[in-house]
Amino acid sequence: MSVFAAVIDNLFCDPNIARDAVYIADGGAPILVRVVTRCADEITRFGDARLWSDTTRIDLRVAEVPNPRPGDRIEIGTEAFLIQGEPVRDRERLVWTVNLRPA
Template sequence: MSIFAAAIETLFADPDIARDATWIADGGNPVLVRVVTRRADEVTGFGKARMWSETTRVDLRVAEVANPRPGDRIEIDGDAFLIQGEPLRDRERLVWTVDLRPG
């Protein structure tokens, strides 16, 4: 295991950083996973306008979710979300970052 993989395992095991969630592939069975949530605000430029929006993103371990797709469902603390857009993997290919919308 690389030092990066070990660091990811430590982060996702930390109860102050990560939390339990359920991932359900479109048409699949529920799978318990760990997620790191990011609920940052985002400012997007559109022409001369700047739009503010709340975003919900989570990090998923590639070891737990090999191929997340738009339309897959993630449930966190009783709240349901759908993956929107294409998931992105980190440089080390250990973590997916996915954008979520209420669902």
């Protein structure tokens, strides 16, 4: 295991940073995973206008979810979300960042 992988595992195990969630691939069985939530505002430019939108992003470990796809479901507590857009991996190929929308 690389040093980076060990650090990622520690971050995802920390109860102050990550939390339990359920990942359900389209047509698959539920899997208990750990996620790091990021609810950031996003500003998109459209011509001269700037559009503000509330976003929900999470990080998933590649070791737990090797191939997330748009339409897969994530349940965090009592909230359910669907992955929208293409997931993006980090440079070390250890973490997926995915955009979510309410289910």
